Amino acid sequence: MSDVAKLLVGSAVERMEDARFLSGSGNFADDLAVEGMLHAAILRSPIAHARIVAIDASAALAMPGIHAVITARDISDTIPIIPLRLAPLPEFEPFRQPVIASDKVRYVGEPIAVVIADSRALAEDALERIGIEFEALSAVTERGASETPLFDFAEDNVALRYDAGFGDADAAFASADYVRTERFSVQRHTALPMETRGLLAEWNSSAGRLVVTGATKVTFYNRRALAQMLGLREDDIDLIEIDVGGGFGVRGEFYPEDFLIPFAARKVARPVKWIEDRREHLMAINHSRDIACELSLACRSDGMMLGLRGQVFADMGAYIRTNGGVVPAKAAQFLPGPYRIPHVSVSVEAFMTSKTPVGTYRGPGRFEANFFRERLIDMAATDLGIDIAEFRRKNLITEQELPYPIDGLVPYEGPTSYDTGDYVEVFERALKEIGWHEKRHLQGKLVDGVRHGIGLGCFVESGGAGPKENAALTLEKDGSLTVAVGSSVLGQGLETVLGQIASDTLSIPFDRIRVLHGSTTLLDEGFGTYHSRAVVMGGSAVLDAAIRLREKILQQASNHLGRPNSELKIINANVVADNGASVSFAALAAGCELQADGTFSNEVRTYSYGTHAAHVTVDPRTGAVKVLDYIAVEDVGRAINPAIVHGQAIGAIVQGLGGVFLDHLIYDDQGQLLNASLADYLVPTASDFPVLRAVTLELRPSPSNPLGAKGAGEGGIVAVAAATANAVAAALAPLNVEIHHLPLTPPRLWRLIKNAHARAITAA
Amino acid sequence: MTSARPVHFTVNGAAATVTVEPRTTLADALRNELRLTGTHLGCEHGVCGACTVIVDGAAVRGCLVLAAQAEGREITTVEGLGSAAHLSALQLAFRKHHALQCGFCTAGILTTAHALLTEEPHADEDRIREVISGNLCRCTGYLPIIAAIMEARIAYRDVQCEAAQ
Ligand code: FES
Numbered sequence: 028m029s030d031v032a033k034l035l036v037g038s039a040v041e042r043m044e045d046a047r048f049l050s051g052s053g054n055f056a057d058d059l060a061v062e063g064m065l066h067a068a069i070l071r072s073p074i075a076h077a078r079i080v081a082i083d084a085s086a087a088l089a090m091p092g093i094h095a096v097i098t099a100r101d102i103s104d105t106i107p108i109i110p111l112r113l114a115p116l117p118e119f120e121p122f123r124q125p126v127i128a129s130d131k132v133r134y135v136g137e138p139i140a141v142v143i144a145d146s147r148a149l150a151e152d153a154l155e156r157i158g159i160e161f162e163a164l165s166a167v168t169e170r171g172a173s174e175t176p177l178f179d180f181a182e183d184n185v186a187l188r189y190d191a192g193f194g195d196a197d198a199a200f201a202s203a204d205y206v207r208t209e210r211f212s213v214q215r216h217t218a219l220p221m222e223t224r225g226l227l228a229e230w231n232s233s234a235g236r237l238v239v240t241g242a243t244k245v246t247f248y249n250r251r252a253l254a255q256m257l258g259l260r261e262d263d264i265d266l267i268e269i270d271v272g273g274g275f276g277v278r279g280e281f282y283p284e285d286f287l288i289p290f291a292a293r294k295v296a297r298p299v300k301w302i303e304d305r306r307e308h309l310m311a312i313n314h315s316r317d318i319a320c321e322l323s324l325a326c327r328s329d330g331m332m333l334g335l336r337g338q339v340f341a342d343m344g345a346y347i348r349t350n351g352g353v354v355p356a357k358a359a360q361f362l363p364g365p366y367r368i369p370h371v372s373v374s375v376e377a378f379m380t381s382k383t384p385v386g387t388y389r390g391p392g393r394f395e396a397n398f399f400r401e402r403l404i405d406m407a408a409t410d411l412g413i414d415i416a417e418f419r420r421k422n423l424i425t426e427q428e429l430p431y432p433i434d435g436l437v438p439y440e441g442p443t444s445y446d447t448g449d450y451v452e453v454f455e456r457a458l459k460e461i462g463w464h465e466k467r468h469l470q471g472k473l474v475d476g477v478r479h480g481i482g483l484g485c486f487v488e489s490g491g492a493g494p495k496e497n498a499a500l501t502l503e504k505d506g507s508l509t510v511a512v513g514s515s516v517l518g519q520g521l522e523t524v525l526g527q528i529a530s531d532t533l534s535i536p537f538d539r540i541r542v543l544h545g546s547t548t549l550l551d552e553g554f555g556t557y558h559s560r561a562v563v564m565g566g567s568a569v570l571d572a573a574i575r576l577r578e579k580i581l582q583q584a585s586n587h588l589g590r591p592n593s594e595l596k597i598i599n600a601n602v603v604a605d606n607g608a609s610v611s612f613a614a615l616a617a618g619c620e621l622q623a624d625g626t627f628s629n630e631v632r633t634y635s636y637g638t639h640a641a642h643v644t645v646d647p648r649t650g651a652v653k654v655l656d657y658i659a660v661e662d663v664g665r666a667i668n669p670a671i672v673h674g675q676a677i678g679a680i681v682q683g684l685g686g687v688f689l690d691h692l693i694y695d696d697q698g699q700l701l702n703a704s705l706a707d708y709l710v711p712t713a714s715d716f717p718v719l720r721a722v723t724l725e726l727r728p729s730p731s732n733p734l735g736a737k738g739a740g741e742g743g744i745v746a747v748a749a750a751t752a753n754a755v756a757a758a759l760a761p762l763n764v765e766i767h768h769l770p771l772t773p774p775r776l777w778r779l780i781k782n783a784h785a786r787a788i789t790a791a
Numbered sequence: 792m793t794s795a796r797p798v799h800f801t802v803n804g805a806a807a808t809v810t811v812e813p814r815t816t817l818a819d820a821l822r823n824e825l826r827l828t829g830t831h832l833g834c835e836h837g838v839c840g841a842c843t844v845i846v847d848g849a850a851v852r853g854c855l856v857l858a859a860q861a862e863g864r865e866i867t868t869v870e871g872l873g874s875a876a877h878l879s880a881l882q883l884a885f886r887k888h889h890a891l892q893c894g895f896c897t898a899g900i901l902t903t904a905h906a907l908l909t910e911e912p913h914a915d916e917d918r919i920r921e922v923i924s925g926n927l928c929r930c931t932g933y934l935p936i937i938a939a940i941m942e943a944r945i946a947y948r949d950v951q952c953e954a955a956q
């Protein structure tokens with residue numbers, strides 16, 4: 028890298044995006060206003076499963092200020108179907124979601140009609156005047172609960188089943204000293220970004236061009252999908268990314284509205300804005316988790332793990348959306364975790380219900396898998412009379428065993444291996460941080476009316492999905508730098524991180540760098556932000572472009588100064604020769620175009636890893652849990668901005684604690700979502716979890732990319748249920764309570780305590 | 792529409808008039824009529840706090856107040872706390888502590904904190920947590936937000952001293 032006083036990569040620089048957010052000058056979707064703009068509101072099914080007999084929009088259309096009511100009939104005879112972006116398995120194809128319901132509705136919240144009006148309020152008024160005649164069908168809300176197939180072509184409601192694994196699990200179980208099988212589950216919940224979704228679509232009929240603003244995550248992919256649905260060329264569409272109020276996996280996938288709003292704009296030939304309200308957000312955006320698992324562990328009597336068998340059951344909701352079966356596939360893949368388990372067999376069953384479709388939410392499948400496995404480990408260790416820390420220490424994969432192949436757990440993915448790390452050292456660090464040796468005597472103890480428990484959870488976490496990412500760097504005439512990248516920014520501070528990488532490589536002051544991201548106008552091709560890939564892939568692409576631009580700058584300076592490259596140095600946006608002559612970047616850029624493209628291709632996944640530990644108290648009289656201390660230790664390979672990584676970790680822990688105690692999308696047996704408001708769908712607040720700590724380590728950089736980064740957005744959440752539920756279980760162990768199911772609400776814990784007490788009395 | 796009526800109030804020190812329907816909320820009037828889009832809407836039903844603005848010194852939810860109720864009032868929005876070039880002590884503390892990620896909840900948290908510290912510059916951590924627990928943030932986990940507000944208290948004490956002198 029260049030001569031600069033202080034390298035920015037690795038330092039906790041303040042974020043370049045903050046001044047605009049702090050002063051209220053950010054630019055979010057609902058902030059957009061253009062000449063002639065109309066507003067959309069969407070009529071959503073109030074019934075979980077029904078045939079649509081008739082739709083009467085005449086009263087709505089007659090209202091003042093209403094420009095159009097669009098239903099399936101207005102779109103075409105064949106309604107576009109949303110494609111599978113990830114893991115496009117043929118089994119899922121028939122279950123994909125049409126962009127609007129035509130003959131049948133399959134979940135509460137499914138779009139039936141779109142109203143376009145002068146204002147959002149008028150559009151909402153008109154929704155109430157659309158008459159729909161339904162013929163109600165019975166809702167399916169549980170696995171195997173009903174014989175009614177939700178899809179006419181299918182015999183039952185199972186979309187996919189597969190088996191996978193490595194080794195010989197049957198033999199391992201047959202020869203084991205000890206076997207235990209338990210059933211666990213994680214409740215349906217969702218990411219809940221604070222900004223709901225929103226889009227502005229502008230159709231230019233004379234040019235035949237469409238611009239959609241408010242897109243994010245995978246804009247290039249979504250453009251391709253939209254072009255096919257609208258019968259346009261990709262080049263005739265631009266998807267523009269502006270400020271985004273949180274993504275966490277759910278935002279930016281291709282949803283019905285990503286077709287409906289552009290379609291409406293083209294139809295009415297006016298710009299159309301749609302802003303999702305919170306109620307529809309909770310019934311329309313991807314739900315997630317909702318996995319049950321039957322897990323069996325086979326061990327030797329000394330605690331060495333021999334085999335693992337897991338059956339994963341996933342409630343996919345009413346349709347298979349863009350993420351396909353990623354959630355259950357990852358729940359199955361991450362069942363073995365960071366442990367040496369020679370024989371593993373997993374199976375996945377993805378079934379359909381009359382609920383909102385599911386997709387990925389931060390740490391998809393991992394949050395669940397780690398909870399299932401780490402709970403069973405505590406049960407097994409207790410049965411075998413082995414200390415829970417010692418049990419884990421014994422079975423963690425050692426550094427000498429890495430790279431450690433975990434092939435064959437996902438049938439449609441190629442071979443993959445845990446790359447680098449020292450799992451044991453990070454585990455010991457977490458024990459030290461939580462004070463395991465000093466506090467373990469507290470396990471289950473009743474002190475001042477509450478019971479103490481300490482829980483542990485270990486994980487590995489994949490990041491850096493391929494295939495590649497692109498970046499383009501331009502030295503502007505004023506000597507400032509513009510960085511354009513195909514990665515998306517969803518509020519995670521990526522602009523700052525990419526700016527740091529470019530600043531160091533080119534020796535340009537950080538405040539002279541502007542980062543443009545996500546939009547399809549910036550590059551020919553981009554791949555977006557998911558699977559903790561933005562820094563690994565986008566960061567490496569920016570680094571590549573910066574190195575190329577540096578060469579061009581030096582070449583240009585060499586011509587200008589008449590000195591060979593070997594005598595030139597870059598110092599603070601100037602090129603200085605050994606003889607003292609110098610030329611500024613601005614002067615060089617004034618003379619010629621200085622631009623460089625960079626790319627980074629890589630199919631190898633990174634594996635971060637770590638351990639979480641929680642110290643809780645449970646009040647046995649009420650079931651209320653208090654988190655006294657929480658520590659997450661993760662090796663991220665390389666932290667470009669430690670403050671941003673730390674912020675990711677703390678934010679993720681709190682989201683995870685929400686998933687353990689609060690977040691829960693509750694359906695009744697009619698398929699009605701009972702808590703579609705923030706008054707009823709609970710998430711953590713500032714007073715819920717005041718003591719949390721995260722330690723970010725840079726022990727073993729990833730060999731897969733020049734930055735050595737492993738992705739850091741998800742390690743903070745993936746082991747939260749594991750560690751916290753283990754802590755609650757440890758606190759309640761003397762009362763003979765076991766924890767199998769989330770969320771750990773006070774009523775649920777209270778009932779478990781009461782039932783255990785009743786059992787004890789009956790037994791006595 | 793036909794029933795639209797003018798409402799007069801002061802926003803960030805300047806007189807403003809909006810002509811709105813009776814059902815228009817204060818948040819919508821600020822955002823759509825005055826284009827003060829720094830105030831955000833996260834739920835429109837009074838829970839998330841993203842829409843918080845200061846009305847006559849008190850933090851209120853802009854989505855629960857009608858614009859008509861603001862007649863004659865003095866309103867401060869996030870835009871009135873400081874500009875991108877001249878951030879206030881509170882805003883600088885937020886930047887220093889990485890107390891924001893996506894920035895969507897930030898305006899409501901800044902206005903809530905500003906109203907609190909103006910009244911109670913000695914608020915302790917528990918009090919700050921209690922007040923901020925009315926604002927949802929899905930990114931930060933709140934820790935850096937509390938740290939930033941704690942640090943900013945000193946600036947509000949100075950203001951009180953000056954006022955006293
Ligand atoms: S938008 Fe007003 S409280 Fe959420």
Ligand code: FES
Binds near residue numbers: 221892
């Ligand atoms: S910073 Fe994103 S919601 Fe608070």
